[in-house]
Amino acid sequence: MPIEKIDHELCIGCGICQDSCSLDVIYMDESGKAYARYPEDCVACYSCEKDCPAEAINVSPQRGRPVPHPW
Amino acid sequence: MDGRLETDVLVIGGGLAGCFAAVGARRSGVDVVLVDKNYVGRTGSSVYASGMGLYNPDWGDDIEEWLEQYSRVGEYIVDRSWAKILFENSYARHRDLVDWGFTYYKKDGSVGTLTPGEEPERPLWLKSRFRNKCTLAMFGSKDKMIHVRKAVLDSGCRILDRVMVTDLIVEDGRVAGAVGFHVRTGEFVAVQAKATVLASGMVSFKGSGFGRHMGTGDGQAMAYRAGAEMKSMEWGGLMYCIKDCDSVIVDGPTWEEDSSQDNVTNALGERFLGDEGNPGTVTLVLWPQEVHAGRGPIYHEPYGVDPEKYREAIVEYEKKAEGPWITMLDRAGLDIFNDRLEQITAYVGARPGGGVKIDEECACSLPGLYAAGDASGCGLGGAAYPAGGTGMNKAAVTGHIAGENAVKYAKKVENIQIDDSVIEKYREMTFGPMRRKSGFSTDHVLKRVQQTLFPYEVHMVMHGRRLEAALTMVEFFRDHLLPRMRAVDLHDLRKAHEVRNMVQCAEMILGASIARTESRGTFYREDYPERDDENWLKWILFKKEGLGMKIWTQEVPEDSHGDTSTPYEERYQLKYRRS
Ligand SMILES: Cc1cc2nc3c(=O)[nH]c(=O)nc-3n(C[C@H](O)[C@H](O)[C@H](O)COP(=O)(O)OP(=O)(O)OC[C@H]3O[C@@H](n4cnc5c(N)ncnc54)[C@H](O)[C@@H]3O)c2cc1C
Numbered sequence: 001m002p003i004e005k006i007d008h009e010l011c012i013g014c015g016i017c018q019d020s021c022s023l024d025v026i027y028m029d030e031s032g033k034a035y036a037r038y039p040e041d042c043v044a045c046y047s048c049e050k051d052c053p054a055e056a057i058n059v060s061p062q063r064g065r066p067v068p069h070p071w
Numbered sequence: 072m073d074g075r076l077e078t079d080v081l082v083i084g085g086g087l088a089g090c091f092a093a094v095g096a097r098r099s100g101v102d103v104v105l106v107d108k109n110y111v112g113r114t115g116s117s118v119y120a121s122g123m124g125l126y127n128p129d130w131g132d133d134i135e136e137w138l139e140q141y142s143r144v145g146e147y148i149v150d151r152s153w154a155k156i157l158f159e160n161s162y163a164r165h166r167d168l169v170d171w172g173f174t175y176y177k178k179d180g181s182v183g184t185l186t187p188g189e190e191p192e193r194p195l196w197l198k199s200r201f202r203n204k205c206t207l208a209m210f211g212s213k214d215k216m217i218h219v220r221k222a223v224l225d226s227g228c229r230i231l232d233r234v235m236v237t238d239l240i241v242e243d244g245r246v247a248g249a250v251g252f253h254v255r256t257g258e259f260v261a262v263q264a265k266a267t268v269l270a271s272g273m274v275s276f277k278g279s280g281f282g283r284h285m286g287t288g289d290g291q292a293m294a295y296r297a298g299a300e301m302k303s304m305e306w307g308g309l310m311y312c313i314k315d316c317d318s319v320i321v322d323g324p325t326w327e328e329d330s331s332q333d334n335v336t337n338a339l340g341e342r343f344l345g346d347e348g349n350p351g352t353v354t355l356v357l358w359p360q361e362v363h364a365g366r367g368p369i370y371h372e373p374y375g376v377d378p379e380k381y382r383e384a385i386v387e388y389e390k391k392a393e394g395p396w397i398t399m400l401d402r403a404g405l406d407i408f409n410d411r412l413e414q415i416t417a418y419v420g421a422r423p424g425g426g427v428k429i430d431e432e433c434a435c436s437l438p439g440l441y442a443a444g445d446a447s448g449c450g451l452g453g454a455a456y457p458a459g460g461t462g463m464n465k466a467a468v469t470g471h472i473a474g475e476n477a478v479k480y481a482k483k484v485e486n487i488q489i490d491d492s493v494i495e496k497y498r499e500m501t502f503g504p505m506r507r508k509s510g511f512s513t514d515h516v517l518k519r520v521q522q523t524l525f526p527y528e529v530h531m532v533m534h535g536r537r538l539e540a541a542l543t544m545v546e547f548f549r550d551h552l553l554p555r556m557r558a559v560d561l562h563d564l565r566k567a568h569e570v571r572n573m574v575q576c577a578e579m580i581l582g583a584s585i586a587r588t589e590s591r592g593t594f595y596r597e598d599y600p601e602r603d604d605e606n607w608l609k610w611i612l613f614k615k616e617g618l619g620m621k622i623w624t625q626e627v628p629e630d631s632h633g634d635t636s637t638p639y640e641e642r643y644q645l646k647y648r649r650s
Pocket residue numbers: 022083084085086087088089106107108109114115116117118119120121122123124234235236237270271272273281282283285286287289290443444445446459460461462463464466
């Protein structure tokens with residue numbers, strides 16, 4: 001899955017990654033930490049990782065749902 | 072009734088275009104509401120764009136030269152009067168961005184704001200790829216759109232984040248606002264407005280690449296359903312990415328003066344783009360033709376470049392642009408500097424510049440509706456992306472113009488009294504997919520759409536019969552899958568509406584592509600493999616009529632034709648068929 005992990009220890013609960021996600025993949029859990037609720041919709045745009053002030057997110061280049069190739 | 076609001080101007084979509092529209096409208100003191108299905112300031116293609124085309128006569132820019140270049144690259148169906156509006160307003164909009172806190176990459180490599188008259192850095196890669204005279208302001212900082220959000224809030228505009236707009240409200244032949252729902256709370260939202268600005272971005276189909284996945288043609292589909300006229304929506308937007316790391320588009324970073332396109336080879340290892348004058352983005356059309364001729368796949372293969380220097384250039388580029396270039400490649404274990412890496416299409420969508428038809432006031436054909444940015448269609452893009460930096464420029468300039476004119480309209484009219492029962496009907500439509508106890512999943516329908524559109528034979532090397540076949544499939548999805556599509560939760564409901572809009576847009580794009588019986592720019596049909604100046608210096612327009620599309624054409628004004636007496640080979644440097 002593209003969002004390999006959101007490190008709960010490092011996550012400061014700021015919610016920026018949730019705002020950075022244009023595909024509504026990231027939510028905050030009951031403890032106020034971020035988690036990938038719909039990882040299959042992630043397209044590895046990498047915004048959450050880039051915007052995270054705590055370096056708690058690691059995105060892999062693999063997409064959640066492969067798309068058909070042109071040829 | 073929950074979430075029912077009234078305002079003067081409603082703006083749908085909070086990328087660059089929507090934000091400029093909101094601020095532009097607020098300058099006249101009217102009430103403005105901006106809604107976005109995501110979080111304004113961190114969403115839209117606008118977050119990922121880095122270079123804005125900038126025209127400034129004080130820097131010696133010659134408008135005639137710029138217009139001539141746009142026409143030539145866009146293969147003579149670029150609307151010159153729109154291009155002029157774009158150039159003449161770009162500096163003012165660029166100053167707005169500076170005032171809002173955008174930072175630049177300067178000539179000496181430092182990051183800062185620009186002092187008036189100071190020339191922004193002009194990246195080298197544009198020189199070789201487009202051979203143009205455009206100045207491009209390279210903006211820095213991953214938070215740049217956050218500055219824009221702040222400007223919107225400072226202007227006194229209300230922002231509703233995470234509200235997915237599902238349909239326009241049409242009453243008495245006028246657009247009177249829009250409805251949608253909050254993606255997290257499920258609250259139904261109906262915003263009644265005297266004027267509405269559509270700024271919801273581009274049409275794409277959640278394909279490869281990055282930065283376009285939220286652009287599912289929602290605005291185009293909503294406007295079409297409401298009866299608006301559409302313009303220039305044929306296929307033609309082309310871009311490529313690395314197959315095994317498909318969010319990486321290697322279409323930007325380059326080494327010194329070389330274009331990244333010089334690093335493209337076919338299966339035989341041939342640099343098939345050749346050394347002849349590179350007429351710009353239009354060469355992107357040659358890649359699938361290589362595949363079609365049996366010489367695929369296509370590779371990224373560093374050519375005559377020092378891998379170390381190439382790496383340095385890309386690392387530098389990654390800092391400036393919002394792209395996951397080198398980090399992702401490293402993570403995927405791919406060495407782009409030494410290895411041959413296979414490339415595939417990134418982003419499948421309508422040609423740039425196409426969308427909901429606007430006039431020079433950004434007014435659509437439906438009273439009360441305005442459009443801006445990637446959602447709007449004004450013949451600016453022509454048949455190939457005319458120059459780097461056009462997208463941001465168009466979003467900023469049209470956004471501002473749309474905002475100003477929406478206010479003028481709003482001041483003239485009263486809010487229409489809308490009956491509760493009408494709003495109830497819209498609510499039913501919005502939540503319909505969630506009420507179904509069983510049905511096709513949204514992913515199932517999405518996959519069918521992608522499988523139908525993504526083969527290169529459907530959108531890159533086209534043929535009338537294949538386009539017709541694809542359209543038949545899409546109509547089938549429309550008639551048999553959409554009415555049975557089921558959303559299991561709010562997240563899925565958002566996707567259900569996106570998929571519905573994608574199906575609608577696929578129908579429009581295929582219909583318009585069937586109508587253009589010629590090739591031009593990045594639009595290539597093997598059954599009509601040449602430009603046809605006699606019949607096709609025209610734009611394609613259409614609107615919904617019954618279940619089908621009513622299609623017609625509009626002549627491109629003569630001053631945009633270029634010199635038609637020039638021999639074909641000179642007029643069109645790029646040859647499509649190289650056998
Ligand atoms: C990777 C990448 C790099 C680019 N680089 C450049 C560049 O260097 N220079 C350049 O000039 N251009 C570039 N472009 C193009 C440029 O980004 C766009 O042309 C421009 O940002 C469009 O702005 P917009 O406001 O029209 O759309 P967007 O910025 O896409 O904004 C549309 C907004 O509408 C919202 N929305 C959509 N549907 C709905 C709905 N149903 N309800 C509510 N909200 C909705 C979206 O969430 C989004 O926030 C690039 C594009 C990409 C993807």
